[in-house]
Amino acid sequence: MNNQKNKSEQKWLIATTLMVVLSVTAVISGISGESLQKTFAENTTALKMVNPNQSTSKEFWINTVHLDGNTNLNPGVKCDTCPQNTPLHPAEHPPANSTIPVGGGFRITKPNKVGAWDFRSFTFSPDQIVVNQGDKVTLHFIGVQGAHHVVTVQGVDTFELMRGQIHTISFVANNPGTITYICHVHLPNMVGQILVLPKAA
Ligand SMILES: [Cu+2]
Numbered sequence: 531m532n533n534q535k536n537k538s539e540q541k542w543l544i545a546t547t548l549m550v551v552l553s554v555t556a557v558i559s560g561i562s563g564e565s566l567q568k569t570f571a572e573n574t575t576a577l578k579m580v581n582p583n584q585s586t587s588k589e590f591w592i593n594t595v596h597l598d599g600n601t602n603l604n605p606g607v608k609c610d611t612c613p614q615n616t617p618l619h620p621a622e623h624p625p626a627n628s629t630i631p632v633g634g635g636f637r638i639t640k641p642n643k644v645g646a647w648d649f650r651s652f653t654f655s656p657d658q659i660v661v662n663q664g665d666k667v668t669l670h671f672i673g674v675q676g677a678h679h680v681v682t683v684q685g686v687d688t689f690e691l692m693r694g695q696i697h698t699i700s701f702v703a704n705n706p707g708t709i710t711y712i713c714h715v716h717l718p719n720m721v722g723q724i725l726v727l728p729k730a731a
Contacts, residue, residue: 585664585729592722593674594691594713595655603645624649633717652676652716659724661703667724668700669711680714 601622624647630636634652641647661667671681673691682688686709687699703709706728713720 585662585666587666587668588661589668589670590656590659591670591672592711593655593672594652594676594679594693594720596650596652596675599649601647603641603647631718635713635716635719652713652720654711654713654720654722657722659722660727661724662727663703663706663729665703665726666700667703668698671697671699673697676716678715679720681711682714683711684709 603621603623624638624640628638630638636652637648637650639648639650669683671689671691673679673693673695675693677693679691680688681691681697683699683701686701689697689699691697703724703726706726709724709726711722711724
């Protein structure tokens, strides 16, 4: 008799526990659904704020960057800096008839004593910026890679930039169109553009 009573108590306990768990899950799902909706609403509001008629202050951080293609004449040369299990490259030789634009923006380094060689390309990151006419634009140029640069922001400023320096300029984008920024030491590829969107009539 006692056994039967205990069993029915156990069943009741299991059923109650299950109901509580289900209720809590439903509440949590409801909350996360609600917060997802809120996040979506906030994002939608943020998207609406991109309006060509609104002039604001905009700030950008522009890094000097070079991309390096490192490889080796000799297949199977151990690569100390590669992540584990990265397959070794097959033998790669510098192209015999590669035509690299002059201007300092590209550099090919001949194979060294262990056969390693490199192809380098300079760039700005970012190299495309969009602002609205009338925006107050602040650009921070950051000397990260490359020892020395000479940068011109068209119609605004020309300055030297060494590795480890940050040079800041500010201006108002009065006219719609394109403002180019270039590095005279690394042409033709170390260039960027600021697109100034016109105010709606
Ligand atoms: Cu440069």
